[in-house]
Amino acid sequence: MPSARDLGALHAEIRGCTRCADAGFIPRAFPVVEGRSTDRILIVGQAPGEIELTTGRPFSGRAGAELRRWLAEAGIEDPPYRTSITKCFPGKAATGPGDRRPSPPEIALCAPWLERELALMKPRVLVLVGSLAIERLWGKGPLGTIVGRIHREPGRVLIPLPHPSGASRWLNDPANQALLRRGLAHLRRESRRVHA
Numbered sequence: 001m002p003s004a005r006d007l008g009a010l011h012a013e014i015r016g017c018t019r020c021a022d023a024g025f026i027p028r029a030f031p032v033v034e035g036r037s038t039d040r041i042l043i044v045g046q047a048p049g050e051i052e053l054t055t056g057r058p059f060s061g062r063a064g065a066e067l068r069r070w071l072a073e074a075g076i077e078d079p080p081y082r083t084s085i086t087k088c089f090p091g092k093a094a095t096g097p098g099d100r101r102p103s104p105p106e107i108a109l110c111a112p113w114l115e116r117e118l119a120l121m122k123p124r125v126l127v128l129v130g131s132l133a134i135e136r137l138w139g140k141g142p143l144g145t146i147v148g149r150i151h152r153e154p155g156r157v158l159i160p161l162p163h164p165s166g167a168s169r170w171l172n173d174p175a176n177q178a179l180l181r182r183g184l185a186h187l188r189r190e191s192r193r194v195h196a
């Protein structure tokens, strides 16, 4: 478990990052990350949404409310460590609903922060929320073949979940809802294990 001081220092570094704004990918950098040094569960999403520009807290919009419902279903009332593949709001998608998916160069610029968070936190349970986080930390593939599964690595388990934003219609299919429920059951069991 890291010291609160080491985690605070890392968060201060992250919050001071302006790489993507400097490179012209986004108009303004506003990195968002939140968690305690005692958290054993770490949630990785895609990127903050527009609402996080005002709250400064990950998953604080509608998607966050849905994620909290999922966590509660898994027996987790107090949201654990929350971060993302890129930590600044990327802007709205040019077409269709939702936010713009961060580009590979932005993901590459931000990757060292996530690597440092994972190295420092050493989470026992890594929850991958949405296709981008799944792609980066689990591997590519259709959500329907990945959500509902669990992957054990030395010292940690990976649990993939769909994105709770509602922008995707994936969860409209009852079969996919069943996969989500299976993923949440994994999360409930693993959360109990790490907090036992």
Ligand code: SF4
Pocket (backbone or CB within 6 Å): 014, 017, 018, 019, 020, 021, 029, 030, 031, 086, 087, 088, 106, 109, 110, 111, 113
């Ligand atoms: S997305 Fe990541 S790398 Fe880019 S400015 Fe924000 S914190 Fe820095």
